Structures are given as structure tokens and as C-alpha cells.
Amino acid sequence: MDFAELAPDTSGYLGLVAYLQLGFFQSISMVSAISELAAKETLSTAAGFALSKHQGLVAEIRRRGEDPTEVMAPYVSRVDDFLLLTRGASVNENLLSIYITQGFLDDFFISLSDGLPHDVGARYASLLGADSGTSGIVSLLTDAITVDPKRAHFLAMCGRRLLGDTLLLAQSALVLEGHSESEEARIEPVFTELIATHTRRMDALGLTA
Numbered sequence: 001m002d003f004a005e006l007a008p009d010t011s012g013y014l015g016l017v018a019y020l021q022l023g024f025f026q027s028i029s030m031v032s033a034i035s036e037l038a039a040k041e042t043l044s045t046a047a048g049f050a051l052s053k054h055q056g057l058v059a060e061i062r063r064r065g066e067d068p069t070e071v072m073a074p075y076v077s078r079v080d081d082f083l084l085l086t087r088g089a090s091v092n093e094n095l096l097s098i099y100i101t102q103g104f105l106d107d108f109f110i111s112l113s114d115g116l117p118h119d120v121g122a123r124y125a126s127l128l129g130a131d132s133g134t135s136g137i138v139s140l141l142t143d144a145i146t147v148d149p150k151r152a153h154f155l156a157m158c159g160r161r162l163l164g165d166t167l168l169l170a171q172s173a174l175v176l177e178g179h180s181e182s183e184e185a186r187i188e189p190v191f192t193e194l195i196a197t198h199t200r201r202m203d204a205l206g207l208t209a
Contacts (some may be wrong), residue, residue, distance in 0.1 A: 006174040006187065007115025011064070015071040016173055017109050017128070018057035022072075023083045024102050025050040031094045039091075039140055046133030050102070056127040060120070082169045086162055092144050094153050095207075099137050100162045103201055106132065107194055108170045141205055146195070157205040163198055163209070167191065 007013065019057035025047050058068045086101055088094040108129045113121040113128075147153050174187065202209040 002048060005115065007112050008173060008175050010116055010120060011061075011071050012063075012074075012103055012175075012195060013109070013116060013124070014057055015073075015128065015201065016075045017124070018054055018061060019072040019075045019079050021050050021057060021101060021107075022032065023056035023079050025054060026092070027083055027087070028098055031098065042133070042140060044060050044137035046098075046154065049131055049133045053127055053130060053132075057124070058164065060124065060127075064102060069146055078169070078172065082165065086165050088158070092141065092151060092155065093158055094139050095144075095156055097135055097162055099134065099205075100159055100201065101166050102132055103134065103148065104166045104194060104198055105170060109122055109173075110209070111194070126168075138204055145206065155205070156202070156209075159202055159207060159209060163195070 009017070015083040027041055028050060032040050032047060032109075035043060061068045061071050085095045090099050102195070110125045110128050113125040115121070116124065141155075170191075171187075198208040
């Protein structure tokens with residue numbers, strides 16, 4: 001069993017991913033607003049990348065002759081709840097949240113695009129695979145850890161919690177109706193490579209996943 005067998009229909013995929021990218025744009029913008037001046041340019045660039053992805057996906061919805069607001073509407077509550085759940089209490093916690101959740105979910109939905117018609121799936125994957133400004137966020141976090149190494153342990157714990165919450169959102173996007181419990185259990189190994197990539201992201205910060 002792989003993601004291709006469990007992908008939602010094209011409208012459902014686009015609605016969820018487009019609204020999720022809008023949520024990332026808003027989250028990064030909020031962190032930028034409370035950050036030091038030196039970090040604002042880095043974060044405004046990252047926010048611009050998320051907005052560009054959102055706009056590209058909205059254009060794809062319109063290409064299908066559908067209303068973006070209507071297509072995204074079923075996912076507003078789910079995504080808003082997720083973003084609230086993963087919001088941190090400080091700038092660094094929020095930076096880590098953006099780094100982990102956006103990176104994991106972009107990878108997840110790129111993988112899930114294989115289950116869509118090939119001509120559109122490849123286009124959506126290309127949109128999601130564009131730059132997210134990750135290197136700038138990594139620099140901000142590593143600088144903060146260098147200044148106060150005691151942050152590392154706490155951020156590592158935050159990272160483990162964030163991964164759990166992100167996995168739940170990813171799993172909620174899979175179409176499992178009609179699959180037995182044993183088949184549902186088989187989807188867990190499909191996440192192995194995504195979790196390995198998450199571990200490499202944490203390694204880039206010098207944190208234990």
C-alpha cells in the first residue's frame with residue numbers, strides 16, 4: 001500500500017493544500033511581526049514563498065473551473081486547529097514549528113500527488129517543491145541555540161511533539177474508507193522516509209529527533 005492508493009480526489013487535495021499554504025503564510029507573518037529587525041527580512045522572504053505556493057495552487061483550482069473559496073472551505077477548521085495546536089510560546093518555538101510542520105507536510109503532499117492524474121500531480125508537486133526559505137529559518141534557529149545552548153534540549157522536545165501533531169494532520173488527508181484495520185496499520189511504514197527526512201531536518205539544527 002502506498003500514498004497513491006490513498007490520495008483524495010483532486011479538488012480535495014487542492015483545497016487542503018492551498019489553505020494550508022495560506023496558513024503557513026499567516027503563521028510566518030505573525031512571527032515576523034514580533035521578531036527582531038534582523039530576522040524580519042528572512043521571515044518576510046519565507047512568508048512570500050508560502051504565499052506564492054498558495055497563489056499557485058489557487059490558480060490550479062481556477063484552472064479546473066472551481067471557486068477557490070468553496071474548495072478550501074471544508075478544510076478551514078481542520079487547518080486552523082492544527083496551526084493553533086502547533087503554535088509556540090516564543091519566537092524560537094514558532095520558528096521550529098514552521099520549520100518542522102511546513103517541511104514535513106510539503107514532503108507529504110508531494111508524495112501524495114503521485115495518486116493524482118499524472119499531468120496535474122507533477123505540476124502540484126513542482127509548486128510545493130519550490131523554495132520555502134528553509135535555510136534562513138535554520139540560520140535563525142542555529143544562531144539562537146549558539147547564543148543559549150540550553151535551548152537545544154527544550155526545542156528537541158518540542159520537535160517530537162510537533163512531529164506527532166503533524167503526522168495526525170497528514171493521516172487525516174488519506175482516504176481510508178473501505179480499508180480494513182489491518183490495511184490501515186500497513187500505512188505506517190509509508191511514513192518511514194518522511195520521518196527520516198524529518199530527522200535530517202532536526203540534525204541540521206543539531207537537535208535530536
